Amino acid sequence: MVQARVSGQRSLYDQDYHLWLEEMARFLEAGQLEQLDRENLLEEILDLGRRDQRKLESLLTRLWEHLLKLGYWRSELGRNQAHWRGEVTNFRVQIQRELKVSPSLRRYCEGVLEECYQDAKRIVAERAGLPVDLLPEEPIADLDQVLSLDWFPNPGHG
Known part of the structure; x- marks a missing residue:
């Protein structure tokens, strides 16, 4: 993932949720499905x-x-x-x-x-x-x- 990990072991999802959302949206829009943080994205969809x-x-x-x-x-x-x-x-x-x-x-x-x-x-x-x-x-x-x-x-x- 491009920016999946920041500050050591903390993921972008844990570090900056809003920035993570924006990044996931960009990946989806660009068709870069391999870049998606699938585990956290799935959890977010189910939580909705x-x-x-x-x-x-x-x-x-x-x-x-x-x-x-x-x-x-x-x-x-x-x-x-x-x-x-x-x-x-x-x-x-x-x-x-x-x-x-x-x-x-x-x-x-x-x-x-x-x-x-x-x-x-x-x-x-x-x-x-x-x-x-x-x-x-x-x-x-x-x-x-x-x-x-x-x-x-x-x-x-x-």
């Missing part, structure tokens, strides 16, 4: 997919949190309903944008939907000072409803 999955998990969990607040946190509903509905819409839009770019991640969302719901349920119970068993054990909606811009739980009724 994992980052997308983690981002969707985070967005789904936050979406569930606000849906549960709307449905079950009665004492704060009057003061926070508009904010929570706005957050629900915000998270839905972000998730839909991610799925538009990578439609295959919808299956991933379906697979983690309940796990994200359970996480959100614990978070909401803690924040609201509610016993976790006051919130439904199973998700209150399927993925289509959760992502629908028109669906909201009935305020104060779940």
Whole structure:
């Protein structure tokens, strides 16, 4: 590799990540595939997919949190309903944008939907000072409803 190793045994990848990216892009553009740092490049490509999955998990969990607040946190509903509905819409839009770019991640969302719901349920119970068993054990909606811009739980009724 042209500049793969700098400062003794440290690779350019370890020394200057941004410069490494630029170099890998130049090699790809020039068709110099033999110059690629294949091991680190493969790891970076795989990590991109994992980052997308983690981002969707985070967005789904936050979406569930606000849906549960709307449905079950009665004492704060009057003061926070508009904010929570706005957050629900915000998270839905972000998730839909991610799925538009990578439609295959919808299956991933379906697979983690309940796990994200359970996480959100614990978070909401803690924040609201509610016993976790006051919130439904199973998700209150399927993925289509959760992502629908028109669906909201009935305020104060779940």
